[in-house]
Amino acid sequence: MNQSEFKKRRKQLMQRIGIGNIALISSAGVRVRNRDVDYPFRQDSDFYYLTGFNEPDALAVFIPGRSQGEYILFCREFDEKKALWEGAHAGLEGAIKHYAADDSFPIDDIDDIVSGMLENKTKVFYPMGRDTDLDHSLQEWIRHIRSQSRSGVMAPAELASIEPIVHEMRLFKSAAELKLMRYAAQISAEAHVKAMQLCVAGKYEYQVEADIVHHFMQSGLRNVAYPSIVAGGKNACTLHYTENSDKLKNGDLLLIDAGAECDHYAADITRTFPVSGKFSEPQALLYQLVLDAQFAAIEQIKPNVPWNAAHDASVEVLTKGLVKLGLLKGTVSKLIKNEKYKQFYMHRIGHWLGMDVHDVGDYKIHQEWRLLQAGMVLTVEPGLYIPEDCKSVDKKWRGIGIRIEDDVLVTKNGYEILTHEVPKTITEIETLMAEAKSGC
Ligand code: GLY
Ligand code: MN
Ligand code: MN
16 A cells, blocks of 8 residues: 555544644554464554554554654664564664654653653543553553643643544545455455365365465465354354364355455455255255345445445345245244344344454444445345254254355445455356366
């Protein structure tokens, strides 16, 4: 992503903070996996959104109107020995030269310097309660300023969360962000197609995961957006199944929920298909129902429609269908009112999508579902999950889990499906898998 994009965001942030106030945001830290081994580093999304700086041990400070520069970056000093072991890092000069900071200081000096920056500011914006070290340091800095009040300095009087400001900005995707999201979506879609083509009974779920991740990496996308769910048969009824350790069996469905990350932007796709390449009759009936619910939900998506409309549409289609197939008994309106569908459809239709797979942004404003607007991206992912031990339904339905998930951009006039390249009708899936098996 171009530096000018980050600059634009910082300018917007400065306007929202206002002269006389200050904002602080810390980077993610490195987490230990075991002894000398760390988990792969993933930058905090808010921090990256504003800085483009991909190192731990950093703090960004924003002071609108500061004459020596409004954007200050505290980071690790360049250290040759560290560079030898851990690779390049920007250092203080790099922070200014490559990341457009107006000023940079060693992270080890924050206590002395930030405390001075907080003097005589009215309000401090920061990620309240997210980083216990920063929470603690802020209290100490303010205590220190208060202790000097007789010399005339004033400590900030108000602390506020920076998140509502940054998260509202992140909810609306720019052209540059959409370019990354489209690429993540396209590569993830291709990976799902590959998984369908390479699917065969006897393979382990984690080997299907390997096919998917192989395609991500071969396409230049190093990271997954979240741990892939590869769930054969009844495993699909566990919503966040990530063990991926069972063998695939003919006669079972396979649910795959997997997406790549492209420069910190996520894709999130689910497809469900038969291991054998051919749906059984009960599988096909339930699958078609979920697909109809997804189509109905997607049709709701356009500006000025409440966030919840897509969910309501999916509930209506699923409940009607479940009654028709005999899995629910009663009148549709009562079953909906009493939320009886929740035993088979227990999650909501989707979530915002962006730098985080479950992205930031409010769903309600003043207790009302917010209206969709152009530039928002969300997932649409209805599902049905019939537990194996569900005695209230005929045996033929038990142990079937189905979810179909696409990533949808709200446009000026309606929607665009970013993940449209993965087949999802029964005919399309069966044709694709038959062609793969026959070597066409
Ligand atoms: N992959 C997590 C979700 O679909 O929400
Ligand atoms: Mn999702
Ligand atoms: Mn998903």
